[in-house]
Amino acid sequence: MAPTTSTSTWNTKNLSLRLAADITAAATAGVLVAPVITAIDKAIIENASGRAALGLSLRSSFATLALRPHRFLFSKPFALIFALYTGTYVTANTLDTCSSTISAKSASTTTSGPAKFLATSSANLSLCLYKDSRFAKLFGVATSSPRPIPGPSYALFALRDCLTVFASFNVPPLIAPLMPLSDNMQKHVSAASAAQFVAPAAIQLISTPLHLLGLDLYNRDGKLGARERMVKVRKDWLKSSFARMARIVPAFGVGGVVNTRVRANLMGRLE
Template sequence: MSQQLMQSEKNTWGKGQVLAAVLAGDVAAATISATVISPILTVIDRSVVENAAPANQHLLSTLRTNILNSVRRPRLLFATKPFLYMWTLYAATYTTANTVESIGTAITAGADRILISSITFISTCLVNVPLGVWKDVRFVQTYGRSVEQVKFSKMVGNTRPVASPTRSTYPARATSSSRTVAATFLFRDAITIFGSISLPPMLSSAVSAPDPLIPDPSTKNAAIQIFTPVLSQVVATPLHLLGLDFYTSPEGSSVERTQRIKSALLPTTAIRCARIIPAFGIGMVMNTWLRDCFHGQVRGSDSP
């Protein structure tokens, strides 16, 4: 009897050790993936925020300048707080998705995949959405400029941020409009997550019939998984620009706000459609591949 009890405790401890190793692999995969994609995402988001206020430069010109500066001085990019904000967002998102799925699989022995997927989705949303809003608010606080600041910069012949007479009132205005900005970004993130996680499986089920254009089901599902998040940005980008404009011009009129959003809509939509590919495409593929590799090593070391 005592031998059976000792064997049971040994098996339980062994399972605990395996789960701990699996979770360590989950965290490692999430950390590496977030580190790889965060630099380009930081550059893109910075360019979009800097271009949200009226300026002489076009978005593509701003993006090109920021990319060249990051390539020439990469240490400065990795040392900035915005990079840390971006890295925290995706490291936490990937880590949550990985660990919740692993724990759910261990508890249910993989018996209820629908339950595991639902819990993973809800947990990921609870982490991603508030962190995404937090990241965007920090970005506009770091790189955003009010209309008064832009006017003053042009008066002194400088298109980059400079100290202006209205600088002292800028934080107070940003604070007063922070709730509106956060709510706008929250709605934007809800659309992005729905288009990236919930909608692709629904579309895959709806078009599961044989298709002469794309006969391979796996290829069709992969195309849906890649392009559906991209197309979701057509709806999410106006909300993104609206949130930025609420921050940079909290007292602007609706007509002026609409004109600013319309002028930046097409290039910003194109940039955000491209941005979603590393965030929910390359990043997720890399995270999944690394996670499978780490899990394979754990299973190999655990086998007799």
């Protein structure tokens, strides 16, 4: 019997350049969304700690970005946000490239499903927890030596992010058929697109108190009662919720679209 020969069916054409394109697309999206998200996250934490009112902090950040952009763009807070979203997009992009390589499909192919959801969610969650710990120490209650973030704060931050990811990936397909769009609105935006923005934004009304409570556990580490902490959370809940809604649009809308389009364009040139 003649021996069988195995031939590789992998699509390895320009693989190194394709991986470079993955990183380029992710970094392009990351640098676009990071300024707004940096300002909002800083403002929420400074407001919670009492260092600066929400509006005042936002104005200060955007003034620095406009008048001294180098100081803003080369700061540690910006670097943390840039790393968070670039890392998340890189994870999604490289998973797509690995999939197209193994299955011998077009380099511009994108995937969906549990594997991509778990990979991107894990990357986003781990990077976000690190970012939160650094932001809490940078903009929380001023102390001579920042104390460690308590375990319950990490747990609350993680639960907050799980709710946002669930609302971003799982909820939109469920509520899209229920979106009350008029015929005129449907000419400009689909129900699926509307749901993609509405679901993660709306969940902030539920997840923001978790975020604020986690911050309060760090800012006021004394043995305070639940009632005292809830008073603080309730005071900052609504304005902080709207601020977190504002960060969802660039984070899960603009950034995702830019990353996808830049990657598709670059991959098209390599095929």
